[in-house]
Amino acid sequence: DGGITQSPKYLFRKEGQNVTLSCEQNLNHDAMYWYRQDPGQGLRLIYYSQIVNDFQKGDIAEGYSVSREKKESFPLTVTSAQKNPTAFYLCASSQRALSYNEQFFGPGTRLTVL
């Protein structure tokens, strides 16, 4: 079955540590996205990538970094510079980075900073 996988489902981090969230898709989509979801805030775009080896900042990129070395993979690193990293993180992909393309979402990773 085609889809998007995110791992791990739950992640705990101590303050001051970097942590990397995995996102893999086998839909052969060009575009991939990372969103952050906080209660009552909806989804906010962190980073997106239209093509391999290219990515752009979204609305809340500070304290995060990404890479896109393979079409299938778009890992997100939450760095120690992110002041409030506890949140639910969602990865998505679409055939193209075009606004009429449906975005398909992974199941999410819940990050808790201890």
Next chain:
Amino acid sequence: AQSVTQPDIHITVSEGASLELRCNYSYGATPYLFWYVQSPGQGLQLLLKYFSGDTLVQGIKGFEAEFKRSQSSFNLRKPSVHWSDAAEYFCAVGVRSGGGADGLTFGKGTHLIIQP
């Protein structure tokens, strides 16, 4: 910049009753419009989308939505809700950003509670 407003944070509906979830957008042209649903602790699933043409759009799970340009609205409806419809619902608009790539702007969501 575009924005999406979902005026109702929570809505409670009795099982079998009809449902309408409101969505208003702000954008200078006709956007692309989407409704997504999220079950607790899960990702988002697309219910339906509007690009052009017929302003009444049918989606999955018996949902429909109507685009009203004059009201900048894209309200989601269902004639008879089931307990399994309890979830978080997000309205989103797709526009062409100044950066050259397109993205979605999401509303803050409406939490639907179903009473037995």
